[in-house]
Amino acid sequence: MTSLPTVAEYMADVTTDKVIAAELLNDRHDPAKVAFTCIDANLNAVDLTYGELRERSEKVASALSKLGVKPGDHVATLMSKSADMLATLLGIWRLGAVEVPLFTAFAWPAIELRLTASAAKVVVVDADQRTKIQDTAATVVISGSASEYDDAAQVPEDLSLEALVAQEEPGFPAFAGTKDTPLVLIFTSGTTGHPKGVPVPIFALAAFRQYIEASLDVRDEDVFWNAADPGWALGLYYGVLGAMVSGKRNLFLRAGFDAKTCFAVMEKFKVTNFLSAPTMYRSLRAAGIPEGSNFSLRRASSAGEPLTPEVSVWSKEHLGSEVLDQYGQTELGMFIVNAWADELARDARPLSMGHALPGFKCEVLENESDVIAAPNQPGRVAVNVPESPLAWFHGYKDAPERTAQRFSADGKWYYTGDAGRRDEDGYFYFQSRDDDIILMAGYRIGPFDVESALATHPAVQESAVVGEPDEIRGEVVVAYVVLSNGHEGSDALTDELKKHVKSEYSAHAYPRRVVYVESLPKTPSGKIQRFVLREQAK
Incomplete structure (x- = not known):
């Protein structure tokens, strides 16, 4: 059995004097190794190697730099899962710029808020999403051909990603930053105000890699499929960043969710390690297993909302693996989990989200004070910041008051905003949000x-x-x-x-x-x- 790296070893890559995100995510891996398998709605697939991704992203970085994008500038992406999306993301990070993810279901007001709050210089948009973009100061770059889509706008000022990249040569030098250099500005959901911008630094890659390897137990021989959308944290952190920094292949399906397609992908590509929201598992259970199906699932995990026990029992019987629940937030990624890796695995308990990962010290605090609650006493789930070396969130962009609400006055505690309890054996249980966030389908x-x-x-x-x-x-x-x-x-x-x-x-x-x-x-x-x-x- 191969030993897991220690917390210090996970941190070593991201705490050197100069940290090159493109190197950590791509360039250090075998160029012949498959990074992603890109799958279309008809389940046709194309493998994208680290070498191909490097060359494409170098051209994207060069093209963006000629549009005036500099290190630290923000570039938004309104894109579905594709090779173009991956090359664009890595190109942004290779340049030292900051990606602003835009969920493809968003309408213009939600998009405008994020473009304005980030002051994005460029927005890269799939052709079939172009009609959503209205008046913006950002330069609009189109991925794909507008002629392929009946409702795609034809705007003379738009630039073509394909045409821009075609003019460039590979070899663009990767930006060298520090552990605090931001990679992503991702926005949370709003409760009583506008969504908050969460800067995700290079340092977060250490925690993302640990979750992929220690919690999900994704191995080199696995066929890993994170089905979440990269417009949100679960899909971006662990379908792109975590998968790449750990050198693990991920399936990238460009299609809307339905049970039939999900079953077909699992079977055709022999998925062995699967991550999704409980909603998808419940939908699969409701649809029923297609007759004659043959699955290869070794590990199944869920995140984004509480998992009910009957889903795990069903999955074990019909898909080949029980489902283990995981807990996290946009601000920290996943940090309380039912881990799969042998070194961290413990017997899962119904409705429990497990234990804190190494590198995170978590407690349940009393509701009216920062005193640690007694076992099984309801309280507030919190993170002990000084004792959590992998905790990477330090505050929201341009929102000091809202940041202050998340931390105790002495800086010791980060308040998750979730109510829960911890039993006598250290298992955490989610009870509810202590704000008004709605958890729907992840x-x-x-x-x-x-x-x-x-x-x-x-x-x-x-x-x-x-x-x-x-x-x-x-x-x-x-x-x-x-x-x-x-x-x-x-x-x-x-x-x-x-x-x-x-x-x-x-x-x-x-x-x-x-x-x-x-x-x-x-x-x-x-x-x-x-x-x-x-x-x-x-």
């Missing part, structure tokens, strides 16, 4: 974003958005709406409001149910009491 949806979109509809006087339990998705968005004078609730208006949120915010976060009410529960100071509505929605 996505973290802030009610503020949905409420802001609803507020722009003339029929809506005010609204409050909460999560409602759902058997497949974990939670779904429910909107409680107070109508403006002259408007009445109806099925037609409900459909209109759903479409409105899709167009004004995001196609993934629209309310599955709209409840029309005379008034919303509020505190004496006028704040909406969403917890009252959550109780009604149960």
Whole structure:
């Protein structure tokens, strides 16, 4: 059995005087080794080697530099999983620039917020996403041919990624930074305000690599498939950055999720190590195993929302592996886990998210103080920062007040914002968010974003958005709406409001149910009491 690296060994690569992200992620690996297998909707596949990715990304870096992008500048990507996306991401990091991920289900207001907050110089957009981009100061670069898409915009000022790259030669020198050099600016979901920008430094690669190797137990011989979207933390941190820094191949499927496709990918490509949100497992369970299927699964893991025990039991019987639950956040990645690697593995307990990974010291604090709670006493999940050498989050971009809310005054504790407990054997259990985030299908949806979109509809006087339990998705968005004078609730208006949120915010976060009410529960100071509505929605 090969021993896992120590925390110090994971950190060694990212704490030298000069740290080259492109070297850690790509250039140190065997150029003939497959980095990604890119799969289209028809399950046709093309392998992309580290050598090919290096050459393509060097050309992208050169092209971006000629557009005026410098180290430290922000470049946004509105792209689906493809070889172009991978070359673009690595090109950004090779240049020393900072990637701003944009989820492809976002509508223009959500995109605009992120472009404006990051001051992105360039946005690289798939051709079929171009119509979403409106007035922006960023230079727009198109990936793919607009002629392939009936609804793609034809804008004379747009630049073609293919044409730009064709003019370049490989050999662009990789930027050398430090452990604090940012790679990514990713935005969290908003609760009572706009989404917060989380700078992800090169140092975070140490924690990402540890999770891939120690928690997921991805080995060189594995066929690894992280099914999460790189527009969000789980997909970007562990489908791209973590996979690359550890030199492990990942499947990159460019297709929307459905159970039939998922089963087909697992079987055709002989997936042995699978990571996804519990929603996907529940959807597979609901669909039923296709007759005659033959799977090769060795490890199955879930993250993004709590895992219920029956899913793991079903997966063990039908897919070949139980599912182990993992816990993390945009701000820290995964850090409390049920680990698969032999050196860290312990018997999983129903509903438990496991133990802290090495390099993280976690506790449950009392609700009203920073005193460690007694075993099985409900409290607040927190990270002891001085005793957590792999903790990499130090604050939100341009948001000192919101950063201060996350840390104790003495800097000792990082508050996760989640309520939980810890049993007498050290197993952690998730109980609830202590804010208003909705966990749906692995996505973290802030009610503020949905409420802001609803507020722009003339029929809506005010609204409050909460999560409602759902058997497949974990939670779904429910909107409680107070109508403006002259408007009445109806099925037609409900459909209109759903479409409105899709167009004004995001196609993934629209309310599955709209409840029309005379008034919303509020505190004496006028704040909406969403917890009252959550109780009604149960």
